[in-house]
Amino acid sequence: MNKAKLTEYLNEVVEASDGKELLVKIFKDYKEIYSFEGGFRDAAKTEPSDIDDMFYIYSLTKPITCAAAMQLVERGLLDLNAPVKKYLPYFKDVKVKEGEKIVTPKSDVLVWQLFNMSAGFNYDTNAAYNEAVSAGLSTGELFKETALRVPLSFHPGEHWQYACRNHEAIACLIEEITGMPFYNYLNENIFTPLGMKHLRFTLDDYADRHLSDRFNFDTENDCFIKVPKQFCLGPTDKYQSGGYGLICDINDYEKFANAMANLGIGANGNRILSEESCNLMRRDLLTDQNRKDYRLSGYDYGYGLGVRTLISHDAGSKSPIGEYGWDGAAGSYALFDPENRIAAVLFAHTLAGNKKLDHLKFRNLIYED
Numbered sequence: 001m002n003k004a005k006l007t008e009y010l011n012e013v014v015e016a017s018d019g020k021e022l023l024v025k026i027f028k029d030y031k032e033i034y035s036f037e038g039g040f041r042d043a044a045k046t047e048p049s050d051i052d053d054m055f056y057i058y059s060l061t062k063p064i065t066c067a068a069a070m071q072l073v074e075r076g077l078l079d080l081n082a083p084v085k086k087y088l089p090y091f092k093d094v095k096v097k098e099g100e101k102i103v104t105p106k107s108d109v110l111v112w113q114l115f116n117m118s119a120g121f122n123y124d125t126n127a128a129y130n131e132a133v134s135a136g137l138s139t140g141e142l143f144k145e146t147a148l149r150v151p152l153s154f155h156p157g158e159h160w161q162y163a164c165r166n167h168e169a170i171a172c173l174i175e176e177i178t179g180m181p182f183y184n185y186l187n188e189n190i191f192t193p194l195g196m197k198h199l200r201f202t203l204d205d206y207a208d209r210h211l212s213d214r215f216n217f218d219t220e221n222d223c224f225i226k227v228p229k230q231f232c233l234g235p236t237d238k239y240q241s242g243g244y245g246l247i248c249d250i251n252d253y254e255k256f257a258n259a260m261a262n263l264g265i266g267a268n269g270n271r272i273l274s275e276e277s278c279n280l281m282r283r284d285l286l287t288d289q290n291r292k293d294y295r296l297s298g299y300d301y302g303y304g305l306g307v308r309t310l311i312s313h314d315a316g317s318k319s320p321i322g323e324y325g326w327d328g329a330a331g332s333y334a335l336f337d338p339e340n341r342i343a344a345v346l347f348a349h350t351l352a353g354n355k356k357l358d359h360l361k362f363r364n365l366i367y368e369d
Contacts, residue, residue, distance in 0.1 A: 001026070003034055006365045014038040016356035018224055021049040021212045023250045023347040026366060027258055028340065030267040041212045043226040051251065053212040054198065055347045058244045058328035064256060065167045065242035066115050066306025068186055069174055070277040077177050080115070080305075083108035087173050090144055096120060097151040106155045111173070113156050114166040115305035116285050120152030121165040138238035139182060140172045160290040160303065164243025167306070171242030182240040193270040194259055196252040201240040203230055207247050214330060217353025224353060244329070250347045253334065257343035260324075260336040278338070282309040282324035307336075317360070318367035333359045335366070342366065 014022050017039065024036040037049045072078035078087070085091035085108060096105045105120075113119040137145065147165055154161070171182045178185050183201055191199055200207055208229065215224040239245070259266040264273035284302030286294055294303055300317040301308040310323040320339040327333040331348030344366055348357060 001034065001366055002368050005368065006034065006362075007036060009361065009365060010036050010038055013354065013356045017215075017348075017350050017354040019045050020215055020224065020348070020350050020354070021053065023049060023051060023053070024345070025250055025254045026342065026344045027254060027261070028342050030258055030262070030341075043213045043215070049212075052210060052249055053347075054207050054210040054247050054249045055212055055332060055349050056214060056328075056330060057246050057248045057253065057332050057347070058330055059164070059326060060248075060253065060328040060332050060334055061242065061244050061246040062164075062167050062306050063260065063326050063334065064186065064190060064246065065170050065174075066281060067256075067260070067273055067277075068190055069115070069170050070273055070281060070305070071189055072174065072177055074274055074277055078111065078173065080110070080112040082111055084111055084114065084119075084169065084173070085109075087111075087176050088144075088169070090148060094148050095151040096155055097153060098155075102151050105152065107157065109152075109156045112285070112305065114169050114173075116160070116290075116303060117162055117166050118158075118160050118286075118290055119156050119166055119169075120154045120159070120161065121147070121163040121169070122150070122153045122161060123163055123165075124150045136238060139168055139240050139242070140175045142239065143168050143172050157287075158289065160286060160293040164241065167243035168241055171240065174242075182242065190256070190272055191252075193272055194255040194266040195268055196255050198252050199246055199248045201245045201247070203247065210249065211247070212349050214349045214351070215353075216351045219353070224350065227351070250345055253347075254343060254345050257325075257334050257336055257345050261338055261343035262341055263338050281305040281307055282322055282336075282338075284309050284311050316364070318364040323363075327359055331357050333362065335363060 019039045021039040021041050026034040039049050041047045041049050041053050095102050109119045174185050175182050214227050216227050218225045259272055263275040263278045265271045281304050283304050285304055286302050300310055300312040300315045302311040307324040307326055310321055323337045325334040325336045330351050333346040335344040
């Protein structure tokens, strides 16, 4: 890795975002080999970035959710090939939108299709959803009351479509099978074993003090606008989304990233997943049609159980086949490389507009001499 070249690029990213906070940590064999702190943690640009700052990590929540559910698979409590209705009986009522008609699905939604985002869920909501949020329902309660009132976009397995409701359903499975609130399960089985101390779903006093300012991009005025601290998609203390809900600092997430890069074993020696489970997560499960839905031009990745997975070098990817991970809506990114035992985490808090922030370029710079 050419550290000077990587630092030069990351400084360009910060400059292009008008000084918005950017943090990076890279590890090999559990040892930190690179770190970067750039920009300011506040909109007024009076407080420099701090490695202990917290971020809404959005979809970087997904790999944690899927790893937690894979623990249940290992214990024989969850069958990836079973219909979801085996565990959540209300799934028997799921419907599909087929043109202008609402029809019964050709097949059941299977558990693995939730991980793989090929179940048919979408981002549509309705009045019942907003009422349920206002009533302060938990993720499980809210999902049961509202998610299946909106029909699936396609018959299960026929396409691939990005939607966090898949991972909310996985959170519901975890709660139903274990009898524990989703956060409690994560804390007991992933966070505490790995020494991850500060992850949470709610903006409590600690998170409020440490939260980096978050920004959206105003295309009309070509500038970044600070957005409220409270996350609009996590409006109640009971709402714990498996798809996008966690607040985290980079010091905690790198512990999870290191475990995934070392096939389930954390830097402290604690194992959260078997090698077999990690390898199953990073196995490409897309069909030819799924791949058409998923694959971007020049994109070397397939998609497994809650993670992208590198399957080709055709577009110039420099990480090895089987490198896996995911990213988040505000720019955060995680890379797990078991072949080289490399873990890389980038935290950002700009929801749109920073065209300099290119995850694929960042990834390639990690592997350049």
